[in-house]
Amino acid sequence: MNSEEEFYDAETGLESDDSCEVSFKDAPVYEGKQTSNGRVPSENGVWERRTTLPAPMFSRNDFSIWGFLKKCIGMELSKITMPVVFNEPLSFLQRITEYMEHAYLIHKACTMSDSIERMQLVAAFAVSAVASQWDRTGKPFNPLLGETYELTREDESYRLISEQVSHHPPISAFFAESLSQDFVFHGSIYPKLKFWGKSVEAEPKGTMTLELSKHKEAYTWTNPMCCVHNVILGKLWIEQYGTVEIVNHSTGDKCVLNFKPCGMFGKELHRVEGHIQDKNKKKRRVIYGKWTECLYTIEPKVYEANKKAEKKNGDSKKHKQEQNTGGAGDADEMPDVQETVTMIPGSTLQWRIAPRPAQSAQMYNFTSFAMTLNELEPGMEAVIAPTDCRLRPDIRAMENGDIDTASQEKERLEEKQRAARRERAKDGEDWSTRWFHQGVNPYTGTSDWVYMGGYFDRKYSDLPDIY
Numbered sequence: 001m002n003s004e005e006e007f008y009d010a011e012t013g014l015e016s017d018d019s020c021e022v023s024f025k026d027a028p029v030y031e032g033k034q035t036s037n038g039r040v041p042s043e044n045g046v047w048e049r050r051t052t053l054p055a056p057m058f059s060r061n062d063f064s065i066w067g068f069l070k071k072c073i074g075m076e077l078s079k080i081t082m083p084v085v086f087n088e089p090l091s092f093l094q095r096i097t098e099y100m101e102h103a104y105l106i107h108k109a110c111t112m113s114d115s116i117e118r119m120q121l122v123a124a125f126a127v128s129a130v131a132s133q134w135d136r137t138g139k140p141f142n143p144l145l146g147e148t149y150e151l152t153r154e155d156e157s158y159r160l161i162s163e164q165v166s167h168h169p170p171i172s173a174f175f176a177e178s179l180s181q182d183f184v185f186h187g188s189i190y191p192k193l194k195f196w197g198k199s200v201e202a203e204p205k206g207t208m209t210l211e212l213s214k215h216k217e218a219y220t221w222t223n224p225m226c227c228v229h230n231v232i233l234g235k236l237w238i239e240q241y242g243t244v245e246i247v248n249h250s251t252g253d254k255c256v257l258n259f260k261p262c263g264m265f266g267k268e269l270h271r272v273e274g275h276i277q278d279k280n281k282k283k284r285r286v287i288y289g290k291w292t293e294c295l296y297t298i299e300p301k302v303y304e305a306n307k308k309a310e311k312k313n314g315d316s317k318k319h320k321q322e323q324n325t326g327g328a329g330d331a332d333e334m335p336d337v338q339e340t341v342t343m344i345p346g347s348t349l350q351w352r353i354a355p356r357p358a359q360s361a362q363m364y365n366f367t368s369f370a371m372t373l374n375e376l377e378p379g380m381e382a383v384i385a386p387t388d389c390r391l392r393p394d395i396r397a398m399e400n401g402d403i404d405t406a407s408q409e410k411e412r413l414e415e416k417q418r419a420a421r422r423e424r425a426k427d428g429e430d431w432s433t434r435w436f437h438q439g440v441n442p443y444t445g446t447s448d449w450v451y452m453g454g455y456f457d458r459k460y461s462d463l464p465d466i467y
Helices: 092-102 104-111 115-128 300-323 368-372 393-399 403-427
Strands: 087-091 139-141 148-153 158-166 171-178 183-195 199-205 208-212 217-221 225-229 237-248 254-259 271-277 283-290 294-298 348-352 436-440 447-451
Touching (some): 087 092, 087 393, 092 115, 092 139, 092 148, 092 171, 092 183, 092 368, 104 115, 104 171, 104 183, 104 208, 115 237
Antiparallel strands (some): 148 158, 171 183, 183 199, 217 237, 225 237, 283 294, 294 348
């Protein structure tokens, strides 16, 4: 098979998780007591979101990834088609949607009168957007060209639409907006992966843009690097690292966040530290925490005084710690660092991760929010676009525990996509995106994908048959 026709494999990738009603204005009225996953809607007809998947995940112990990756050391994994057993039952478009799990932080930022307080919450939102990746070692399905995903959350007052706008390279564009016109959040992501022998490194290239309408502010940033360790041997674990700069293009305020790499003894595992500075480059707040737990802010002078005290008390323990630390084995073992973030007196909690459901470990380590993303609610199929990834048969089969069907359907969809591309080439036709067009980000001047509008008008008759 021609490598240019291989399917791209992409891995990248929130406080209220309560079940709430989603209304689809054009949907048929729900009647009767249908069940889904053993749940029955309440008597008033309000559909409760599911809290589990139809089937638990299968064991990957009988499968080896080495046979697929041993020839790829140092290469980008753009054209390597991975077996479905290494997937999780979500599309990458749905994985992007998990950025919105803690959307309440944006709503809270909109209510703040001080720009530094708004920046604190925007920074917390940026960190929370990658929190769902913790322990998520399954690869989301690659979106097909033209695939879409929509989500409306009236309880959180927002709606989102995303589209796979490019196949070579794979680019996913999204646009979310407040139902009360308080904000818009949009961006495009091109996930680049490389295999380094024992780990896979993912660089989520692309700019995130958040606009707060009331304050006439625009914030931009890029996400940190993500690394999955022990893809060949040992227990899989994930770390995020790199510097994230959040810029307020209206006020000149800037937030610099350092996602720290694990380090030799694991002391920095999952840690995030940084600061907020005003347009005069004066530090106004220090930020600290873990992207897997929580984020605090504090006055810089108080933080520095605490760090000095910690250093003085910690120097005497450092030599003993180094003596008692074992050497590295064949696997990049995750350090056994169990302590949580210690709050410094005078700090303000900006965000704390929502607890995962009890059955999460048997359900691909999904959050409560992720559990709901592929659910087809009553009447939804008659309303959403036919390109919505909830309708993908391979993802649906995997979610239902039917791995053989999932694998067969994945191969069928990939071949259908390749055949469609050959037909377009034969006829001299170019692919046209439906909901986004390529343009320029007005704040950074870099290339971006801009939402054209119209998706929620529900006019889908001219959409391609991709499934």
